[in-house]
Amino acid sequence: MIKLNIKTTSKVEIIDITNVIKDAVSKLNKNDGIVFVYVPHTTAAITINESYDPKVGNDILDILDRIAPNNLKYKHIEANAQAHIKASLIGSSIMLILENGEIKMGKWQGILFCEFDGPRNREIWIKVI
Amino acid sequence: MIKLNIKTTSKVEIIDITNVIKDAVSKLNKNDGIVFVYVPHTTAAITINESYDPKVGNDILDILDRIAPNNLKYKHIEANAQAHIKASLIGSSIMLILENGEIKMGKWQGILFCEFDGPRNREIWIKVI
Amino acid sequence: MIKLNIKTTSKVEIIDITNVIKDAVSKLNKNDGIVFVYVPHTTAAITINESYDPKVGNDILDILDRIAPNNLKYKHIEANAQAHIKASLIGSSIMLILENGEIKMGKWQGILFCEFDGPRNREIWIKVI
Numbered sequence: 001m002i003k004l005n006i007k008t009t010s011k012v013e014i015i016d017i018t019n020v021i022k023d024a025v026s027k028l029n030k031n032d033g034i035v036f037v038y039v040p041h042t043t044a045a046i047t048i049n050e051s052y053d054p055k056v057g058n059d060i061l062d063i064l065d066r067i068a069p070n071n072l073k074y075k076h077i078e079a080n081a082q083a084h085i086k087a088s089l090i091g092s093s094i095m096l097i098l099e100n101g102e103i104k105m106g107k108w109q110g111i112l113f114c115e116f117d118g119p120r121n122r123e124i125w126i127k128v129i
Numbered sequence: 130m131i132k133l134n135i136k137t138t139s140k141v142e143i144i145d146i147t148n149v150i151k152d153a154v155s156k157l158n159k160n161d162g163i164v165f166v167y168v169p170h171t172t173a174a175i176t177i178n179e180s181y182d183p184k185v186g187n188d189i190l191d192i193l194d195r196i197a198p199n200n201l202k203y204k205h206i207e208a209n210a211q212a213h214i215k216a217s218l219i220g221s222s223i224m225l226i227l228e229n230g231e232i233k234m235g236k237w238q239g240i241l242f243c244e245f246d247g248p249r250n251r252e253i254w255i256k257v258i
Numbered sequence: 259m260i261k262l263n264i265k266t267t268s269k270v271e272i273i274d275i276t277n278v279i280k281d282a283v284s285k286l287n288k289n290d291g292i293v294f295v296y297v298p299h300t301t302a303a304i305t306i307n308e309s310y311d312p313k314v315g316n317d318i319l320d321i322l323d324r325i326a327p328n329n330l331k332y333k334h335i336e337a338n339a340q341a342h343i344k345a346s347l348i349g350s351s352i353m354l355i356l357e358n359g360e361i362k363m364g365k366w367q368g369i370l371f372c373e374f375d376g377p378r379n380r381e382i383w384i385k386v387i
Binding site: 001034038039040043067068074075076077078081084085086087088089091092093095123124127129 | 291292296305306307308311313314316318320321324325346348349352353354355357362363364365366367370387
Binding site: 234 | 280292294296297298299300325326332333334335336339342343345346347349350351353381383385387
């Protein structure tokens with residue numbers, strides 16, 4: 001697999017990693033298959049959504065804060081229970097189609113890394129099958 | 130990959146596409162593998178759930194409206210921020226097991242296409258690996 | 259595919275199945291690929307999250323109860339609409355990377371089976387590609 005490093009800079013944050021993923025996959029010189037992108041963390045996630053307007057990502061973060069507010073009383077005592085919950089709602093991996101050496105996505109789609117308990121040094125694992 | 134077209138007819142809507150997917154995959158004459166079903170849109174999604182009673186889909190839509198109501202003030206100004214958020218909560222792809230030429234699912238499971246910002250002409254991409 | 263059986267004992271419950279999955283996959287003697295873990299039910303789900311502190315799972319269940327409370331009026335009349343909704347929010351499958359004969363996960367990650375309408379006898383399907 002390929003391991004990429006990503007440094008987040010805020011407590012909660014959405015980062016467009018579309019080009020990072022495309023560049024990493026293109027170096028494998030694979031023509032056809034499925035690209036599996038995996039986040040090996042429990043307080044971060046990955047999703048596909050509009051990346052053209054970054055405000056879409058902000059709205060996603062705002063609604064996730066409504067769902068799992070910081071000031072709720074949680075059982076997990078590390079003060080990041082809300083980040084764990086958000087991670088399971090969004091999910092820790094995505095899959096993409098690779099054809100003719102290119103990752104195929106819809107016109108408005110981008111790959112968004114979701115930091116819910118930063119800032120931290122994060123990893124992204126990629127495997128093409 | 131196979132590209133299927135689907136025409137939605139409402140603003141928000143869940144459409145049972147189980148047979149559409151099964152028919153498309155059966156034409157590939159593949160015996161064994163994983164079926165990847167991908168929605169190349171940012172205001173639609175795909176999920177696996179009960180398709181026998183369509184009211185299950187209605188309940189899913191109702192709860193998503195509670196999570197991301199139409200009348201909330203969003204930062205994204207195209208009046209469809211709620212549709213983007215719902216797409217990331219449900220997800221843009223599913224995977225299924227193919228064995229002996231058949232897609233294997235649980236007894237009550239169906240494949241549900243989720244329109245959150247229709248009506249529109251949508252695509253579904255399928256790749257078997 | 260491998261079929262595993264799991265017996266849940268509560269109405270809603272999160273069960274750490276990391277070792278069950280790892281053991282099942284190790285018996286296949288496969289070295290490299292992607293592990294697909296599929297839940298063939300519509301009122302249960304699977305997610306990756308922290309398994310070290312079981313309270314993380316409890317917090318996930320609590321927030322899902324806030325999102326889809328038991329006492330809401332649902333259209334589906336089997337009194338388990340909330341379980342169906344939770345299943346689509348969390349998702350019915352996960353994927354994992356297999357390398358050198360080992361499932362690769364982040365330090366704090368575990369595989370969590372989510373029962374939303376138990377107690378029941380459940381199945382988990384695994385396919386390695």
